[in-house]
Amino acid sequence: MVKSIQEQLKNTDANISIDEAALVAQAKAGNMDSVERLILKYQQRVYNTILKLCGNNDDAAELTQDTFVRVIQNIKNFKGQSSFYTWLFRIAVNLTLNFCKKNSRVSFQPLQSEPDEELKHQLKDYLIDKTSPQPPQIAATKELHSLILKALEKLDADQRAVIVLRDIEQMNYTEIAETLDIEIGTVKSRIARGRKNLREILEAAIQ
Amino acid sequence: MKDMEQIEEMLNCYIDGELDERKSNEVKRLIDNDSQIHSLYDSLKRYKNLMDTVCQVPAPEGLCDNITAHLEREVLLADTQIYSLKAGRRHLMARRLMTAAAVIALAAVLSVVIFDIFVPKSSRQQLLSNALRKKTIKQVLYEKPFADTKQQEDMKIVPQNPYDVPLVAILALKTNNPIEVDWLVAKALTTTDLFNQTAAIDRQSGAVRYVINCNNQSLISLIQELSFIWPQCTDTKIDIGTEQAGKYITINNISARQVMEICKAENFGQRLRMANDLAIINKFTTPAIIDRLYAAVDIDYDLLVTQKPTLTSTEKTQIASQPPDNIKNATLTIIVISK
Numbered sequence: 226m227v228k229s230i231q232e233q234l235k236n237t238d239a240n241i242s243i244d245e246a247a248l249v250a251q252a253k254a255g256n257m258d259s260v261e262r263l264i265l266k267y268q269q270r271v272y273n274t275i276l277k278l279c280g281n282n283d284d285a286a287e288l289t290q291d292t293f294v295r296v297i298q299n300i301k302n303f304k305g306q307s308s309f310y311t312w313l314f315r316i317a318v319n320l321t322l323n324f325c326k327k328n329s330r331v332s333f334q335p336l337q338s339e340p341d342e343e344l345k346h347q348l349k350d351y352l353i354d355k356t357s358p359q360p361p362q363i364a365a366t367k368e369l370h371s372l373i374l375k376a377l378e379k380l381d382a383d384q385r386a387v388i389v390l391r392d393i394e395q396m397n398y399t400e401i402a403e404t405l406d407i408e409i410g411t412v413k414s415r416i417a418r419g420r421k422n423l424r425e426i427l428e429a430a431i432q
Numbered sequence: 433m434k435d436m437e438q439i440e441e442m443l444n445c446y447i448d449g450e451l452d453e454r455k456s457n458e459v460k461r462l463i464d465n466d467s468q469i470h471s472l473y474d475s476l477k478r479y480k481n482l483m484d485t486v487c488q489v490p491a492p493e494g495l496c497d498n499i500t501a502h503l504e505r506e507v508l509l510a511d512t513q514i515y516s517l518k519a520g521r522r523h524l525m526a527r528r529l530m531t532a533a534a535v536i537a538l539a540a541v542l543s544v545v546i547f548d549i550f551v552p553k554s555s556r557q558q559l560l561s562n563a564l565r566k567k568t569i570k571q572v573l574y575e576k577p578f579a580d581t582k583q584q585e586d587m588k589i590v591p592q593n594p595y596d597v598p599l600v601a602i603l604a605l606k607t608n609n610p611i612e613v614d615w616l617v618a619k620a621l622t623t624t625d626l627f628n629q630t631a632a633i634d635r636q637s638g639a640v641r642y643v644i645n646c647n648n649q650s651l652i653s654l655i656q657e658l659s660f661i662w663p664q665c666t667d668t669k670i671d672i673g674t675e676q677a678g679k680y681i682t683i684n685n686i687s688a689r690q691v692m693e694i695c696k697a698e699n700f701g702q703r704l705r706m707a708n709d710l711a712i713i714n715k716f717t718t719p720a721i722i723d724r725l726y727a728a729v730d731i732d733y734d735l736l737v738t739q740k741p742t743l744t745s746t747e748k749t750q751i752a753s754q755p756p757d758n759i760k761n762a763t764l765t766i767i768v769i770s771k
Binding site: 257261264265268269270271272273276282286289290293294297298369370373388391392393397398413414416417420421423424427 | 437440441444445448450475476479480482483484485486487488489490491492495496498499500502503506
């Protein structure tokens with residue numbers, strides 16, 4: 226059943242075309258097909274957001290599962306005052322941040338202790354010397370990915386949440402404010418401070 | 433410094449496309465005109481581009497299946513929740529009861545141990561023997577319709593001082609031989625040394641009256657002496673004074689022995705009862721019969737008269753002690769009447 230829906234979604238580019246409001250309404254009515262469609266639509270984005278927040282694959286997988294279970298259990302209480310998307314991500318972020326607080330740790334994936342010299346050089350060229358007009362070719366490598374995650378780890382939870390939602394999940398400021406239940410002004414200031422801190426952390430790492 | 437923060441915030445909004453057209457133009461102009469802001473903008477833009485390169489990681493395989501399985505498990509658990517709840521409560525209650533029983537048993541064992549250690553052996557044995565000797569309380573198996581009331585005990589009339597009410601008696605002896613009887617009375621008084629204690633002797637035509645004040649013992653002796661007169665008498669009567677002045681109990685046909693018994697009465701109450709009883713008895717029986725009975729068997733007077741309830745209370749009876757000889761607690765008036 227799931228595989229058939231996945232194929233259907235892939236084949237028809239359903240991520241875009243399926244009317245979300247109709248799916249939510251059907252899910253509220255107890256239609257499991259609609260529930261599965263919603264899961265398939267958002268699972269990767271939710272998983273990536275949680276992963277960037279908690280930094281551990283296993284925890285992220287479990288938290289993603291818990292998020293969707295919580296969503297399905299409470300979907301009847303969803304009144305549509307906000308979008309389903311922000312409601313889903315609010316549950317995901319709250320669960321993850323609570324999990325991080327309870328465990329008093331953010332156990333990121335084990336990273337390479339020091340970035341590769343060539344990567345450091347390229348990054349330095351790009352970020353500090355500004356000689357390279359484009360991100361380095363190796364930016365998409367796993368190593369850079371790990372480096373950014375490690376820098377995110379050092380941010381405090383509030384700044385990390387807004388940076389992840391904005392730069393990874395590509396939410397706009399209004400959606401972030403809705404998801405985190407904060408003012409837009411707060412979103413702006415947190416993004417500014419978070420990026421500044423992140424820049425300092427990365428510059429310190431490649432020096 | 434604060435301005436710089438605001439500018440940085442504004443630049444971030446500009447990079448993220450969160451500014452309206454007017455503000456966007458202002459920021460663009462600012463970037464073009466100020467090299468420092470331009471540098472900052474460039475730096476922020478590069479970081480933004482770098483973050484954009486972070487690739488999306490695919491979700492774990494079978495996430496949807498796992499969620500479905502999780503939900504199914506939750507539904508099953510919800511079905512069994514009620515049973516689990518009841519079973520859990522029973523289990524909890526049983527555990528609590530067992531814990532309470534264990535605590536009580538432990539406390540009992542500890543008490544025995546402490547008792548064994550601290551209480552001396554002799555005291556222990558004494559305590560145990562007292563406990564065994566202790567009477568069990570009678571169990572009331574039914575409810576009595578009326579509450580137990582203590583029966584009023586028949587109190588024996590015991591004056592505070594047995595001799596505080598003197599014997600007052602008037603003995604009338606009717607005879608055909610008044611002179612002889614008079615002489616015998618005088619002789620009896622002399623014999624018993626009561627002649628000096630005779631308060632008055634009143635001789636009138638057809639009657640002689642003697643008033644004697646003496647103690648009880650002397651009076652008994654006098655009556656014993658006078659008993660010889662009785663055969664000379666045709667009729668006898670005695671009036672026994674009561675507690676009410678001027679009121680007497682009259683006993684007709686009284687014998688000498690009966691008079692003596694009255695005189696021997698231990699106290700005033702007994703004397704009155706005797707007088708009453710004898711008055712009744714003598715009313716229906718001739719004195720000769722009683723005297724014959726007295727003569728035949730030396731029985732106690734109490735066996736002949738109606739038995740009255742005696743002292744049943746737990747109070748100690750005051751022992752009647754004999755009064756001293758100098759106390760004159762009897763006044764006997766003897767009247768000899770010629771028929």
